[in-house]
Amino acid sequence: MTETQDLLTNDAKLKRLITDFEVRSSQLEMSLEVAKSIEEKSVLLAEAGTGTGKTFAYLIPALLSGKKVIISTATKNLQEQLLSKDIPLIKQLCGFKGSVKLLKGRENYLCPQRLEIAETTEQNTRSVWQKLSLIHDWMEKTHAGDKAELNTLDENDPIWHKVCARLEFCQANGCHADSDCFYPKVKQDAVESDVLIVNHHLFCADLALRENGFGELLPEADVYIFDEAHQLPDIAAQFLGFTLSRGQFDELARDMRNAVVQEAKESADMLDAAKQLELSVQQFNEILGKWEKRWNWESFSAHAKSIDGLDAILDCLKKIEEGLKPFLDRGKSIAAVQKRAQDMADQLRRWLTSNSQNEVRWVDSSQARFRLNFTPMSVSEPFSKQRDILGGAWIFTSATLSVNGQFDYFSRRLGLEDGRALQWDSPFDYLKQGLIYHPVGLPDPKSPDYIKICLRAIWPLLQASEGNAFLLFTSHRALMEANSILKDHWDGSLFVQGDAPKHDLLLQFRKSERSILLGTSSFWEGVDVKGDDLKLVMIDRIPFIPPDDPVVQARETALKQQGLNAFYAFQIPEAIIALKQGTGRLIRSTEDKGVLVLCDPRIMTKPYGKAIINSLPRFRWVYEPTEAKQLLNDMSERTND
Known part of the structure; x- marks a missing residue:
C-alpha cells in the first residue's frame, strides 16, 4: 500500500508522464x-x-x-x-x-476453416467473392485474426458471420492451439x-x-x-439465459442446406428436412400473428396452437440432429450444423418444459420475426x-x-x-460548472403533445447554446417524434441515432456547427464529449422500464410475494441508475460548463422524486429558463471571442 501511495502522491513523476495530472x-x-x-x-x-x-x-x-x-x-x-x-x-x-x-x-476472430468453406460455396455472388478475397488477403498478414484489424471491410458486414470462430463450429471440429486457427x-x-x-x-x-x-x-x-x-x-x-429467434432457425436451415450440398449430396432427405424446418418456423410465426406483441408464459401457453407450433419445430430439430449423424465424418460443416441443431433442440425443450421459479419464459414477435426468451430473474x-x-x-x-x-x-x-x-464524489464543482433546469407546467408524460411541449420549453436554450446539445429519450418513438419536429425548424445540423454508427455520429457532431444529437439508451452512457462541443443535455422522462416487459412483471410479482413494494424495490433503483448515467454526459472535466434539462414533472410531484434528486450530482436547480439561458449565452460569447 505504501508504494501505491507514493506513486499517486509523487506529483513530479506523474506529471512527466501526464502533463495535466493533479493529486x-x-x-x-x-x-x-x-x-x-x-x-x-x-x-x-x-x-x-x-x-x-x-x-x-x-x-x-x-x-x-x-x-x-x-x-x-x-x-x-x-x-x-x-x-x-x-x-x-x-x-x-x-x-x-x-x-x-x-x-x-470468439466471434471477433477469423476462422480459417470457415473461410475455406465459404470460399467453396457455389451460390456466392460477385460481391461476396470480392469480400471473401479481401478477408483472405488480410488473413495472410494478420497475427491475431482480430476483426478490428480488418479495415477493408465494414465492421457490421454480415459476411463476417460466415467466417468467424463460432462456438459450435469449433466444438464440432476440436480446434486447438496447435492448429492453424487464430482463436x-x-x-x-x-x-x-x-x-x-x-x-x-x-x-x-x-x-x-x-x-x-x-x-x-x-x-x-x-x-x-x-x-x-x-x-x-x-x-x-x-448469458445465464438464452434466446431462440426466427433468424437462428432460418440460418440453421440455410447452413444445413449448404453443408449437405457440399459434403453429402446424395442425402435428399436432409434437404427436405431443412425445407420442413423453414416451413414449421414460418407457420409458427403466422400463429403468433402479424402484430407486434409480447407474451409471458401464462398468456402464451394458454393457446394450444402456439405450443403445437413449437412442438413441430422441435420435431424438425430432432430429425436433423439424428439424420446428420451418419454423415458426421463427411466434413466440418455437417458436424457444426448437427451440433447446432442439438444445442437448439436442448434449449427449445428446456424452454417448453422448465418449471423453475427463478426463470422467465417469454415471447416477442411481429409479422416476420419472433424471439423465445429464457431469462433468470436473479x-x-x-x-x-x-x-x-x-x-x-x-x-x-x-x-x-x-x-x-x-x-x-x-x-x-x-x-x-x-x-x-x-x-x-466527483471532484467537479457542479454548483459552479452548471445547473439543472426543470421546466414548470409540463403535462403528464403520457400526454400526446408531451414531446412537442418539451421541445418548446428548451427551444430558447437550444438557440442560446447554438446547438451543441444532446437530446436523450427513453423510447425510440419519442426520438422519432422529436426528429420530425426539429428537422422542419432547426437550422443547424441534426444527427439521429441509427442514421450512422455511434462513433461516426459523435465525430460528425463534434465537427459540425449548431449540432444537435438525438439518442436513446445507447447514448446515455459511454459517451465522452468535453468542452464547448456539448453545452446542453436534455432528458425527456424518468427512464422507467416498460411495465409490459415480461421479466419486469415476473420480478415485480416475486417482490410482492416477499412483501415488498415492487415499484420502489425495483423500478425506482433501475431508473435512478440509468438517470445518473444520462446526467453524467454533461460535465466531463473541470473546465466543462453546461445546462442539464430534466423534463419529467413527476420528479417534483411524486413521492419518489426526492430519492431521484438526492442521487443526482449536486447541481443548482432552476425552474425558469432565464438563468439557464444566461449561462449558455455567456458560454457562447466566450467561445466566439
Missing part, C-alpha cells in the same frame, strides 16, 4: 482501498464519481500486486483504451514487466498473461459455461476487477457461487452503483452483501 485525495483513497481488498482477498464496491480517476486508482495497486489480474470492462472501446493508453503509462510509472493481453469473444492461440496467450483484459459479455459467457459444467473460456485469476460494473447484472442474466446465486469457487479479490467500480446513497440494490443483484461499499 486527488479521492483517487488515492480508492487506490488504497483496492490494494487492501487485493491483500485481503475481499470484495469491494467502489462508486467513484466522474473525474475521480478510478482507472488509475485500480490499475496501480493491481499491477503492483504481482498477482494474476482479470479486468472486465463494459465496452470494447474501454478495453482498447486500457491496453493502448492507460496500462502502458502505468507500466512506465511502476516498472511493471509482466505481460498484458486482450481477449475478445485457440489467442486464448492460450490469455492463459499465460499476467493481466488479461476482457469485457463483461465474455466474462459472463465464461460464468455461464462454468455454471452449466461445460468448462471455461477464461483462466482463473487472483484479482477480478469490473469497470462500469453497473451493467454486469443484466449482462449476466443474458443471477445472485450463480454469480456468488462461482465467486466462492474462484476465490481471490473482487473489485466492482462505476460512477453509478448506489441509489440514494445506498448500495443495497446492486449488491443484492450479484450476491455481494459481504462486500465493503465505499463512495467517492
Whole structure:
C-alpha cells in the first residue's frame, strides 16, 4: 500500500508522464482501498464519481500486486483504451514487466476453416467473392485474426458471420492451439498473461459455461476487477439465459442446406428436412400473428396452437440432429450444423418444459420475426457461487452503483452483501460548472403533445447554446417524434441515432456547427464529449422500464410475494441508475460548463422524486429558463471571442 501511495502522491513523476495530472485525495483513497481488498482477498464496491480517476486508482495497486489480474470492462472501446493508453503509462510509472493481453469473444476472430468453406460455396455472388478475397488477403498478414484489424471491410458486414470462430463450429471440429486457427492461440496467450483484459459479455459467457459444467473460456485469476460494473447484472442474466429467434432457425436451415450440398449430396432427405424446418418456423410465426406483441408464459401457453407450433419445430430439430449423424465424418460443416441443431433442440425443450421459479419464459414477435426468451430473474446465486469457487479479490467500480446513497440494490443483484461499499464524489464543482433546469407546467408524460411541449420549453436554450446539445429519450418513438419536429425548424445540423454508427455520429457532431444529437439508451452512457462541443443535455422522462416487459412483471410479482413494494424495490433503483448515467454526459472535466434539462414533472410531484434528486450530482436547480439561458449565452460569447 505504501508504494501505491507514493506513486499517486509523487506529483513530479506523474506529471512527466501526464502533463495535466493533479493529486486527488479521492483517487488515492480508492487506490488504497483496492490494494487492501487485493491483500485481503475481499470484495469491494467502489462508486467513484466522474473525474475521480478510478482507472488509475485500480490499475496501480493491481499491477503492483504481482498477482494474476482479470479486468472486465463494459465496452470494447474501454478495453482498447486500457491496453493502448492507460496500462502502458502505468507500466512506465511502476516498472511493471509482466505481460498484458486482450481477449475478445470468439466471434471477433477469423476462422480459417470457415473461410475455406465459404470460399467453396457455389451460390456466392460477385460481391461476396470480392469480400471473401479481401478477408483472405488480410488473413495472410494478420497475427491475431482480430476483426478490428480488418479495415477493408465494414465492421457490421454480415459476411463476417460466415467466417468467424463460432462456438459450435469449433466444438464440432476440436480446434486447438496447435492448429492453424487464430482463436485457440489467442486464448492460450490469455492463459499465460499476467493481466488479461476482457469485457463483461465474455466474462459472463465464461460464468455461464462454468455454471452449466461445460468448462471455461477464461483462466482463473487472483484479482477480478469490473469497470462500469453497473451493467454486469443484466449482462449476466443474458448469458445465464438464452434466446431462440426466427433468424437462428432460418440460418440453421440455410447452413444445413449448404453443408449437405457440399459434403453429402446424395442425402435428399436432409434437404427436405431443412425445407420442413423453414416451413414449421414460418407457420409458427403466422400463429403468433402479424402484430407486434409480447407474451409471458401464462398468456402464451394458454393457446394450444402456439405450443403445437413449437412442438413441430422441435420435431424438425430432432430429425436433423439424428439424420446428420451418419454423415458426421463427411466434413466440418455437417458436424457444426448437427451440433447446432442439438444445442437448439436442448434449449427449445428446456424452454417448453422448465418449471423453475427463478426463470422467465417469454415471447416477442411481429409479422416476420419472433424471439423465445429464457431469462433468470436473479443471477445472485450463480454469480456468488462461482465467486466462492474462484476465490481471490473482487473489485466492482462505476460512477453509478448506489441509489440514494445506498448500495443495497446492486449488491443484492450479484450476491455481494459481504462486500465493503465505499463512495467517492466527483471532484467537479457542479454548483459552479452548471445547473439543472426543470421546466414548470409540463403535462403528464403520457400526454400526446408531451414531446412537442418539451421541445418548446428548451427551444430558447437550444438557440442560446447554438446547438451543441444532446437530446436523450427513453423510447425510440419519442426520438422519432422529436426528429420530425426539429428537422422542419432547426437550422443547424441534426444527427439521429441509427442514421450512422455511434462513433461516426459523435465525430460528425463534434465537427459540425449548431449540432444537435438525438439518442436513446445507447447514448446515455459511454459517451465522452468535453468542452464547448456539448453545452446542453436534455432528458425527456424518468427512464422507467416498460411495465409490459415480461421479466419486469415476473420480478415485480416475486417482490410482492416477499412483501415488498415492487415499484420502489425495483423500478425506482433501475431508473435512478440509468438517470445518473444520462446526467453524467454533461460535465466531463473541470473546465466543462453546461445546462442539464430534466423534463419529467413527476420528479417534483411524486413521492419518489426526492430519492431521484438526492442521487443526482449536486447541481443548482432552476425552474425558469432565464438563468439557464444566461449561462449558455455567456458560454457562447466566450467561445466566439
